[in-house]
Amino acid sequence: MNFPSKLIEDAVTEISRLPGIGKKTALRLALHLLKQHEANTEALALAITRMRSEIQYCKTCHNISDAEECSICLSHRRDGSLLCVVEDIRDVLAIENTNQYQGKYHVLGGVISPIQGIGPEELKIESLLARVEAAAQTEPIKEVILALSATMEGDTTSFYLAKKLKEKGIQVSSIARGIPVGGELEFTDEVTLGRSIMTRINYATE
Amino acid sequence: MNFPSKLIEDAVTEISRLPGIGKKTALRLALHLLKQHEANTEALALAITRMRSEIQYCKTCHNISDAEECSICLSHRRDGSLLCVVEDIRDVLAIENTNQYQGKYHVLGGVISPIQGIGPEELKIESLLARVEAAAQTEPIKEVILALSATMEGDTTSFYLAKKLKEKGIQVSSIARGIPVGGELEFTDEVTLGRSIMTRINYATE
Numbered sequence: 315m316n317f318p319s320k321l322i323e324d325a326v327t328e329i330s331r332l333p334g335i336g337k338k339t340a341l342r343l344a345l346h347l348l349k350q351h352e353a354n355t356e357a358l359a360l361a362i363t364r365m366r367s368e369i370q371y372c373k374t375c376h377n378i379s380d381a382e383e384c385s386i387c388l389s390h391r392r393d394g395s396l397l398c399v400v401e402d403i404r405d406v407l408a409i410e411n412t413n414q415y416q417g418k419y420h421v422l423g424g425v426i427s428p429i430q431g432i433g434p435e436e437l438k439i440e441s442l443l444a445r446v447e448a449a450a451q452t453e454p455i456k457e458v459i460l461a462l463s464a465t466m467e468g469d470t471t472s473f474y475l476a477k478k479l480k481e482k483g484i485q486v487s488s489i490a491r492g493i494p495v496g497g498e499l500e501f502t503d504e505v506t507l508g509r510s511i512m513t514r515i516n517y518a519t520e
Numbered sequence: 521m522n523f524p525s526k527l528i529e530d531a532v533t534e535i536s537r538l539p540g541i542g543k544k545t546a547l548r549l550a551l552h553l554l555k556q557h558e559a560n561t562e563a564l565a566l567a568i569t570r571m572r573s574e575i576q577y578c579k580t581c582h583n584i585s586d587a588e589e590c591s592i593c594l595s596h597r598r599d600g601s602l603l604c605v606v607e608d609i610r611d612v613l614a615i616e617n618t619n620q621y622q623g624k625y626h627v628l629g630g631v632i633s634p635i636q637g638i639g640p641e642e643l644k645i646e647s648l649l650a651r652v653e654a655a656a657q658t659e660p661i662k663e664v665i666l667a668l669s670a671t672m673e674g675d676t677t678s679f680y681l682a683k684k685l686k687e688k689g690i691q692v693s694s695i696a697r698g699i700p701v702g703g704e705l706e707f708t709d710e711v712t713l714g715r716s717i718m719t720r721i722n723y724a725t726e
Contacts, residue, residue: 316616318609319586325571328564332549343538345609347572348584355572358534359565365531366553366561378554380525403524403551410522 322348374445376421376438378403386418393417394449395456399442399475401425401463409461417459420445425462425471434474442475446482457485464491490515528554580651582627582644584609592624599623600655601662605648605681607631607669615667623665626651631668631677640680648681652688663691670697 317323322344330340347355371377372384379385386392386406396417400406401424409415422437434440449455458479462468476486492510493502502510523529528550536546553561577583578590585591592598592612602623606612607630615621628643640646655661664685668674682692698716699708708716 316613318590318592318612318616319575319584321571321575321586322584325567328567331560331564333552334545334548339540341610341613342540344568344571346539347568348575352572354537355568358537359569361531361534362550362553362561363565365527365550366558369525369527369554378525378528380527384524386524404547406524407522407547410524 375419376423376441377406377419391416394453396459397446397455397457398459398461400461401468405461422462422471425465425467426474427467437471439475439478443478443482446479446484455484457487460486460488581625582629582647583612583625597622600659602665603652603661603663604665604667606667607674611667628668628677631671631673632680633673643677645681645684649684649688652685652690661690663693666692666694 317326322341325344325347326337326340329335329343330337332340335343347358368380370379370382372379372387373382374387375384377384377386393416397420398409398415398417399420399422400409401422403421406419406421409419420438420442422439422442424432424437426432426434426437446455446458458475460472460475462472472488476488479486490513491506492513493499493506499507523532528547531550531553532543532546535541535549536543538546541549553564574586576585576588578585578593579588580593581590583590583592599622603626604615604621604623605626605628606615607628609627612625612627615625626644626648628645628648630638630643632638632640632643652661652664664681666678666681668678678694682694685692696719697712698719699705699712705713
């Protein structure tokens with residue numbers, strides 16, 4: 315594409331570096347910004363720059379945070395004896411949005427993947443084990459819920475963590491795998507359906 | 521969505537103001553920026569801020585430009601006797617990418633649309649007529665090509681412009697409407713197919 319202006323060309327190049335945004339979409343976004351007030355573009359630029367330079371990672375759970383320790387870790391209304399282990403920050407947001415969980419989190423930063431060269435050392439696993447041990451002195455962690463992806467890498471990581479945590483006498487659970495709410499039996503794959511029968515739960519009558 | 525950080529919340533809010541980008545995509549983009557080097561975010565912020573504050577509109581054709589007059593208007597290799605009238609900047613880019621046009625442009629900034637309250641005064645029509653008149657003294661414009669959308673508003677604008685330009689003795693043409701290259705007859709709508717028969721052209725044998 316030949317641009318009549320170096321300024322717009324630079325903007326399009328930078329915007330199209332974002333994932334899932336091609337040159338055409340980037341141009342559409344750039345022209346949109348040109349039509350809006352200059353203040354809007356400034357607000358956008360400031361928000362992303364500030365986010366990138368000022369954001370911190372919670373020293374306890376490694377979630378993103380505005381301070382040294384995140385609001386969930388600092389909260390006295392959350393159950394400190396319950397820990398949910400997730401892959402990344404998006405998973406924390408997803409679980410928080412369900413309003414079903416009142417415990418705390420631990421963000422691993424990924425899963426074990428030998429193909430991508432990610433071993434246990436690259437993840438926040440050492441920090442998780444240290445956290446569990448440290449908590450034993452004050453507010454012991456009773457249960458660790460593993461909420462990792464249902465992929466081979468996720469399962470490998472869950473298995474590794476469960477082994478390490480059980481050695482320390484911690485109860486370990488995993489989020490349920492099964493048919494999604496609203497899903498139909500006939501369209502569910504055999505592995506999921508098979509697992510959902512194996513791990514059936516007692517029917518709640520009240 | 522509840523965000524654990526005000527910084528990321530602000531960034532997501534600003535990013536999701538862009539057209540076609542919802543909260544989920546905005547969050548994905550924000551987390552992508554967090555994973556990248558800080559320099560990438562700064563380059564993006566600088567590029568959009570500079571574009572918005574420094575870009576100019578060519579005083580002759582109203583295309584975007586880095587200077588008072590755009591590179592197309594200033595070029596001596598372009599045919600100044602041929603003028604292509606388009607709706608907006610994207611149309612200039614689209615036509616430039618064909619490498620088939622060597623004349624100059626005039627960007628209207630929209631089309632006449634009584635429903636949206638856009639009359640001829642809101643567009644660069646007065647400037648087009650003045651430009652044609654001024655050119656008559658130096659390098660006369662021989663032909664004006666109307667390259668507006670094939671919608672009711674586009675056709676209305678074309679009709680209005682053709683009338684005004686013919687009063688000044690200028691030859692006016694319109695880009696061809698017909699079956700797109702690679703298109704199949706049976707899937708073409710009747711209006712287009714009908715027009716393509718009416719406006720048939722002599723078959724070129726060489």
